[in-house]
Every structure is written in structure tokens, then in C-alpha cells.
Amino acid sequence: MRLFDLGIVDFNAAWQLQKNIFSQVRENDFSAAVILCRHHPVITLGRNTKKDNILAGEETLRQNSIALYKVERGGDATYHGIGQLTAYPILNLHYFKKDINWYLRKLEDIIISCLSDFGVRGEKRKDLTGVWVEGKKIASIGIAIKQWITFHGLSINISSGDLENFRFIRPCGMDIEMTSLESVLGRPVSIEDVKLNLILKFQEARREDGKSCSAGIRRRDN
Amino acid sequence: MVKVALPELGEGITKATVSYWYFQPGEKVNEKDDLVEITTDKATFNLPSPCAGTLSEVFFREGDSVNIGESLAVIEEQV
Numbered sequence: 001m002r003l004f005d006l007g008i009v010d011f012n013a014a015w016q017l018q019k020n021i022f023s024q025v026r027e028n029d030f031s032a033a034v035i036l037c038r039h040h041p042v043i044t045l046g047r048n049t050k051k052d053n054i055l056a057g058e059e060t061l062r063q064n065s066i067a068l069y070k071v072e073r074g075g076d077a078t079y080h081g082i083g084q085l086t087a088y089p090i091l092n093l094h095y096f097k098k099d100i101n102w103y104l105r106k107l108e109d110i111i112i113s114c115l116s117d118f119g120v121r122g123e124k125r126k127d128l129t130g131v132w133v134e135g136k137k138i139a140s141i142g143i144a145i146k147q148w149i150t151f152h153g154l155s156i157n158i159s160s161g162d163l164e165n166f167r168f169i170r171p172c173g174m175d176i177e178m179t180s181l182e183s184v185l186g187r188p189v190s191i192e193d194v195k196l197n198l199i200l201k202f203q204e205a206r207r208e209d210g211k212s213c214s215a216g217i218r219r220r221d222n
Numbered sequence: 223m224v225k226v227a228l229p230e231l232g233e234g235i236t237k238a239t240v241s242y243w244y245f246q247p248g249e250k251v252n253e254k255d256d257l258v259e260i261t262t263d264k265a266t267f268n269l270p271s272p273c274a275g276t277l278s279e280v281f282f283r284e285g286d287s288v289n290i291g292e293s294l295a296v297i298e299e300q301v
Contacts, residue, residue: 074262074266100231103232142265143266144265146256147268
């Protein structure tokens with residue numbers, strides 16, 4: 001599995017890289033890659049975004065240095081900031097399982113397993129996508145799939161610093177309260193530590209779910 | 223004439239919404255071109271054209287709900 005650790009980047013840079021890696025996965029150069037990054041403040045609008053779920057005008061967003069992008073993922077509006085860890089898995093599901101729900105639940109499992117290593121019990125909610133802790137949402141998911149290759153992905157709120165920027169939207173089109181790993185634990189958390197843990201979780205999942213398919217890759221997968 | 227049906231998208235998914243047609247009826251498409259974007263709650267899914275030809279008919283408009291297995295479009299195959 002290829003890893004791309006971008007540090008803190010504008011959303012657009014990671015978006016363009018996703019498209020670039022998508023092309024390589026489509027050409028069968030490799031079957032799985034994950035981009036990890038943190039974003040400068042940005043609101044992205046998925047295909048299901050309803051106008052009412054954006055609570056601030058463009059001028060207000062500009063004044064708060066928050067960029068705005070319409071993107072091709074599913075889901076409604078979401079916010080990304082440097083207090084979050086964002087992961088964009090680009091996987092050829094032909095080599096895993098061609099099942100959108102399986103993939104969404106797998107991302108939730110990976111997040112829950114990662115949180116668990118930090119002593120936090122994350123939960124799924126019936127008929128909803130994402131991960132909750134003590135009734136508040138800690139991680140969001142929105143994906144796109146072309147030719148059974150995934151892009152876009154997940155974000156986990158780690159630090160509490162910029163959670164207030166969620167006030168500019170109704171996250172995922174719902175009246176929900178967001179939380180962060182730091183808020184739950186009541187202490188600072190190293191985003192680097194969470195990132196390294198999340199990488200391990202992705203590698204575990206790659207081994208468990210993609211193993212039987214690796215023979216189908218034309219070139220050697222790293 | 224090749225019918226394009228909404229494929230199985232995953233366990234428990236019985237329908238999806240047409241969110242974008244990349245081509246209009248009468249336009250030529252290549253095999254594997256993105257033909258139509260389908261949306262479920264948290265995912266978009268692009269359905270590629272199964273063959274090269276002309277998109278002759280679409281049965282659903284953007285915003286319409288489609289059941290798995292239903293025909294979305296017809297392509298007159300290029301010979």
C-alpha cells in the first residue's frame with residue numbers, strides 16, 4: 001500500500017493528488033494508496049448538499065479564512081481544519097470487495113479501532129455513516145467511487161481548536177454536535193501519534209481484506 | 223442495442239439516485255467513459271459505458287430514484 005503523508009496542505013492540493021493517484025490505480029500500477037493530511041480551514045460540499053445546510057455566506061467564510069469547494073463525493077457539507085486528521089484511501093475495490101456499504105463500514109471500523117487504542121469507545125449509528133463518541137460526532141466519511149476505485153474518505157477530529165468552525169454549516173446536513181479526541185480525553189493528543197496508528201490500521205485492513213487479490217496486480221505492489 | 227442497468231452496489235442497497243448524466247441522448251460515448259453518476263447517502267458512484275456507441279435513450283432524469291437492476295439507458299453499439 002502506498003502512503004502519501006502531506007502534512008498540512010490546502011484542500012485543492014490533496015484533491016489534485018487524489019486524481020493523480022486515482023489514474024495510477026486505474027492503470028493497475030498498484031491497488032491501494034492512502035493520502036494522509038491536515039487541511040487549512042475549508043468547507044467542502046458533497047453532491048447531497050442542501051443550500052440550507054450552509055449557514056454562512058461566502059463573505060463570512062472569506063473573513064474567517066475558510067475556503068469553499070464543491071466536490072464529487074457523496075454526503076452533505078463538512079468542514080476540515082488543521083485540528084483534524086484526514087485520510088483519502090484510493091483503493092481498487094476489485095481487489096477487496098465491490099460493495100459500497102462494506103467499504104463505508106470498513107472505514108468506520110478502522111476509525112473505531114484507532115480511537116480504541118487511545119482509550120476512546122467510538123460507535124456507529126444505525127442508518128448513518130460516521131463515528132460517534134458519547135452522542136457526539138467525532139469522525140465523518142464521504143466517498144466517491146469510479147470504476148470501483150475509491151477516492152475522498154474520512155476525517156477524525158483530534159484537537160478542539162477549530163471545532164467552532166463547524167458552526168458555519170449543518171455538518172452532514174444534521175443538527176449534531178461535534179467532538180474531538182482531545183475533548184473526550186480532556187488532554188492534548190499528538191496528531192502524529194493518531195496518524196501513525198491510523199496507518200497501522202489501514203495496513204492491517206489491507207492485509208486482511210486484500211490479500212487474496214494481490215495476485216491480480218500487474219506490477220509489484222509496495 | 224445495449225441496455226445499461228444499475229448494478230449491485232452493495233449489501234442492503236436497493237436503490238440510488240441519478241445525480242448527473244455525462245452525456246445527452248444522441249451523443250457518442252466510448253467504452254469506459256463515465257456515463258452517469260449515481261448517488262447513495264454517503265457515496266457517489268460513476269457508472270461507465272459498457273461499450274462504444276451512441277447514447278440513444280435515457281430512462282431517468284437527474285434527481286430520480288432508481289432501483290438496482292433497472293435500466294438506466296440504451297446505447298446503440300458502434301459496429
